[in-house]
Amino acid sequence: MRFALDALTIFAVAAGAFFFLAGTVGLLRFPDALSRVHALTKADNLGLGLIVVGLLFQTEGLLAGLKLVAVWLLALLAGAAVTQLIARIAQAGGPRV
Amino acid sequence: MADFLLGAAGFVLAMVALGLVRTLHGPSTVDRIMAAQLLGTGGTAGLLLLAQEMNLPAAVDVALILALLAAFVSIALFTDAAQSDANRG
Numbered sequence: 001m002r003f004a005l006d007a008l009t010i011f012a013v014a015a016g017a018f019f020f021l022a023g024t025v026g027l028l029r030f031p032d033a034l035s036r037v038h039a040l041t042k043a044d045n046l047g048l049g050l051i052v053v054g055l056l057f058q059t060e061g062l063l064a065g066l067k068l069v070a071v072w073l074l075a076l077l078a079g080a081a082v083t084q085l086i087a088r089i090a091q092a093g094g095p096r097v
Numbered sequence: 098m099a100d101f102l103l104g105a106a107g108f109v110l111a112m113v114a115l116g117l118v119r120t121l122h123g124p125s126t127v128d129r130i131m132a133a134q135l136l137g138t139g140g141t142a143g144l145l146l147l148a149q150e151m152n153l154p155a156a157v158d159v160a161l162i163l164a165l166l167a168a169f170v171s172i173a174l175f176t177d178a179a180q181s182d183a184n185r186g
Contacts, residue, residue: 006098009098010098010101013101013102013105013146014105016105016109016142017105017108017109017112020108020109020112020113020139020142021108021112023112023116023135024112024113024115024116024135027116027119027131027132027135028115028116028118028119033125033127033128036119036128036131037127037131040131040134040135043112043116043135043138043139044134044135044138047109047138047139047142048138048141048142051105051109051142051145051146052142052145055145055146055149058098058149059149064154064157067154067157067158067161068145068157070161071141071145071157071160071161071164074161074164074165074168075137075138075141075164075167077168078137078164078165078167078168078171079134079138079168081168081172082130082134082168082171082172082175083134085171085172085175086127086130086131086134086171086175089126089127089130089175089178089179089182090125090127
């Protein structure tokens with residue numbers, strides 16, 4: 001059982017780290033501000049989310065797990081709000097419609 | 098197991114450092130806000146990994162506060178950018 005949890009953790013944390021890589025590379029390489037926001041949110045939500053899921057397998061108590069989920073939800077909420085604001089400013093820069 | 102978590106934390110923080118390059122080259126303030134947001138999220142992830150690896154529950158609280166403050170940083174930068182747009186617009 002212990003091994004299964006460790007394997008799941010390694011898999012989830014590796015996937016989360018991969019999304020951080022993808023998001024950062026996207027942030028650096030994408031030409032346009034709006035496409036960079038798209039890459040940023042991938043790193044934010046998926047990267048952090050998968051890492052938290054991976055860590056949930058390792059936590060002993062229920063309280064510790066709930067605290068991890070609380071951190072994730074807060075980051076999710078903050079990320080969503082901030083991304084909307086960033087997109088509004090990027091769009092205001094020059095309407096490409 | 099612990100070494101893997103340490104390696105993952107190092108990797109995530111290296112990605113965040115790479116992302117900060119966007120702050121240097123970022124043509125517009127929007128890119129700098131994005132890099133600050135990535136720093137907040139990456140820092141939180143790194144802290145969570147370190148908290149688990151070093152069996153330090155206090156670090157989870159630090160990550161919670163960092164996630165909260167990162168949101169305020171981005172909002173503050175956004176307000177400043179919106180202000181300057183309004184003046185210039």
